[in-house]
Amino acid sequence: MYSNTINQNHQIIQLYGNQNSKGSVIMKVLAILGSPIRRRNNEFLLNKVIQGLEDHIPKDETVEVDFVSVQSLKVSPCIACDRCTRIKGCVFQDDMSYLYKAFNDSDVILFSSPLYFNSVSAQAKAIIDRCQAIFSSKYVLKDPMIDRNRKRLGLFISTAGVDMNDDTELFKGTLPVMDLFFRSINTEYVGNLFIGNVDRVKTSDNPEASHAAREWGRRLVNSYSNPASSQN
Numbered sequence: 001m002y003s004n005t006i007n008q009n010h011q012i013i014q015l016y017g018n019q020n021s022k023g024s025v026i027m028k029v030l031a032i033l034g035s036p037i038r039r040r041n042n043e044f045l046l047n048k049v050i051q052g053l054e055d056h057i058p059k060d061e062t063v064e065v066d067f068v069s070v071q072s073l074k075v076s077p078c079i080a081c082d083r084c085t086r087i088k089g090c091v092f093q094d095d096m097s098y099l100y101k102a103f104n105d106s107d108v109i110l111f112s113s114p115l116y117f118n119s120v121s122a123q124a125k126a127i128i129d130r131c132q133a134i135f136s137s138k139y140v141l142k143d144p145m146i147d148r149n150r151k152r153l154g155l156f157i158s159t160a161g162v163d164m165n166d167d168t169e170l171f172k173g174t175l176p177v178m179d180l181f182f183r184s185i186n187t188e189y190v191g192n193l194f195i196g197n198v199d200r201v202k203t204s205d206n207p208e209a210s211h212a213a214r215e216w217g218r219r220l221v222n223s224y225s226n227p228a229s230s231q232n
């Protein structure tokens, strides 16, 4: 039903700590744009986090970013067929096959989504629900689809139309969803970048949002290369 399109639709970007030389890859980043629309608020913030990472890559080292947009992904929603409780993996062979491997191979996962009805977008939720196959592989089949010992850091980025000053709990509904998602992929959920009021003030016109996003880039590089400094 769903074909695999990922090979044409993701972009691998190499970022170098030193413009003149390519170093070894110290960190692999998977950046998922969960907005169905390109070049808007979530994409802007994702790019700013990536810029922040780039600014702090140690000299002679390289960070590889795999940028994936849900706009061009084919990910079927979970149909609760329960096959993953009997056979490792998912019954669907669509772009989720790529993401299962990418989750496993990543050190940092940037997951972005606009706030839709106080939750994540339907496209983002389809990806999350399909992680049920990983859950089953670990807890039912006892044959994990993911390396549970690899250290991974996860940041959730979300934007909303409502102003956070008008609703201090605006993003609350997303928190348990993202918590369970990051647990399912054995990723430490290190924090959130939440920006409200974007239908009036775009993130690209909001210097504080840009600054906060770049700061997350810096923190992720620091936390990854030096766990003791995760608060810096």
Ligand SMILES: Cc1cc2nc3c(=O)[nH]c(=O)nc-3n(C[C@H](O)[C@H](O)[C@H](O)COP(=O)(O)O)c2cc1C
Residues within 6 Å of the ligand: 035, 036, 037, 040, 041, 042, 043, 113, 114, 115, 116, 117, 118, 119, 158, 159, 160, 161, 162, 163, 198, 199
């Ligand atoms: C289907 C839909 C549901 C939305 N639900 C909410 C909501 O519950 N709360 C809110 O503050 N904004 C809501 N919005 C506004 C979006 O969150 C806002 O336009 C979005 O953050 C923009 O992200 P993007 O430009 O990256 O696509 C909704 C928008 C759409 C299209």
